[in-house]
Amino acid sequence: MDAELFPRPRAQIAPGAVHLPDWLDADRQRELLAACREWARPPAGLRTVHTPGGGTMTARQVCLGWHWYPYGYARTVVDGDGAPVKPFPDRLGELGRQAVRDALGEETPSYDIALINFYDADARMGMHRDSDEQSDAPVVSLSLGDTCVFRFGNTESRARPYTDVELRSGDLFVFGGPSRLAYHGVPKVYPGTAPAELGLTGRLNVTLRVSGR
Numbered sequence: 001m002d003a004e005l006f007p008r009p010r011a012q013i014a015p016g017a018v019h020l021p022d023w024l025d026a027d028r029q030r031e032l033l034a035a036c037r038e039w040a041r042p043p044a045g046l047r048t049v050h051t052p053g054g055g056t057m058t059a060r061q062v063c064l065g066w067h068w069y070p071y072g073y074a075r076t077v078v079d080g081d082g083a084p085v086k087p088f089p090d091r092l093g094e095l096g097r098q099a100v101r102d103a104l105g106e107e108t109p110s111y112d113i114a115l116i117n118f119y120d121a122d123a124r125m126g127m128h129r130d131s132d133e134q135s136d137a138p139v140v141s142l143s144l145g146d147t148c149v150f151r152f153g154n155t156e157s158r159a160r161p162y163t164d165v166e167l168r169s170g171d172l173f174v175f176g177g178p179s180r181l182a183y184h185g186v187p188k189v190y191p192g193t194a195p196a197e198l199g200l201t202g203r204l205n206v207t208l209r210v211s212g213r
Contacts, residue, residue: 010103013152013163016138016177018103023172024142029198033144035089036116036204039064043083046118050079058123059186059205064088064114066211071132073113073211088112096208099140103174108137111208119148119203121191127151127158127183135212138176143167145194146203153183169195 008021024032040046040062049057051070065088066073077083088111096111113133117125130139150173153162167173175182194200
């Protein structure tokens with residue numbers, strides 16, 4: 001909704017996993033969206049990801065710093081146009097470090113990976129773990145556009161127990177420590193819920209990681 005009687009409070013979803021609603025104000029959302037649109041242009045732009053088993057991810061993706069593909073990293077888009085991956089910008093690194101300070105009160109190594117996923121109305125993300133990095137630094141997740149259900153689970157399996165969190169445009173979610181390898185996914189996106197002034201149809205998720213490479 002456009003206005004709420006009470007602001008949404010920050011919430012610890014699990015040990016080391018924190019949701020900070022409305023962390024990005026409207027101006028920073030617009031700035032990040034404009035940057036994402038530039039990063040999504042070819043070469044090394046937005047692509048459809050195919051899994052080794054022959055499946056296709058419904059959320060499309062562009063990477064910065066290191067190119068992620070199932071299940072590894074490369075310096076070129078090995079499963080796409082073969083172009084060198086776009087560089088990781090310093091401003092995203094500082095954004096990631098500030099996010100961890102605000103969410104967990106910790107200092108982290110320099111972030112050097114961004115995975116940017118675009119969800120249209122029908123896109124989903126199955127339960128998975130971010131386990132291809134060689135670092136246990138917290139993962140930073142920023143949401144732009146449509147609201148989604150973010151399912152945050154446990155470290156043992158894709159099954160219950162898990163917690164469903166509503167992520168709206170501007171929200172921050174950070175998970176590290178004992179929750180760093182928790183399974184998580186996006187079972188639902190709510191079309192048409194993006195702030196009108198943002199000018200985005202769909203949802204963008206900007207995920208920042210430390211490669212340890």
